[in-house]
Amino acid sequence: MRQITIEEAESVAGKRLDRRRKYATTDDGKPDDCTGHLLFSLGSWTETCTGCFESEDGYPIGAYAHDPKHGCYVGDGCPECGYTGKRRMVMWLPHIEPVEG
Known part of the structure; x- marks a missing residue:
């Protein structure tokens, strides 16, 4: 994966894209082997830290606070999460335009 400019991303997509996002493409310029996509956008989310959260079958063992946001x-x-109990995850995801309608 290599990050590209918005102009390059719009060229790959063939239309105007959201300029607030970051885009990437494959290193060789061919569609990805796993997804078949050529254009990717940077996705980020927050999840529970696996180092300090104990669960069984996905359910918490003990009384843990829930972050509704x-x-x-x-x-x-x-130390894994910086003593916050949560981790910020970032990953290149296949770019899929929302369906209008």
Whole structure:
């Protein structure tokens, strides 16, 4: 993956894109082997820290606070998450335009 400019991303997409986002494409310029996509946008979300949150089958063991804004539980805090109980995840995701209608 390599990050590209908005002009390059619009050229790949063939239309105007959201300029607030970051875009990337494959290194070789061919569609990705796994997804078949050529254009990717940067996605980010917050999730519960796996280092300080104990669960069984996805359900918390003990009394953990729930963060309604991010929709996740807040762990007890550890060095892995900087003692916040949550982690910010960032990943290049296949760019899919929303359906209008």
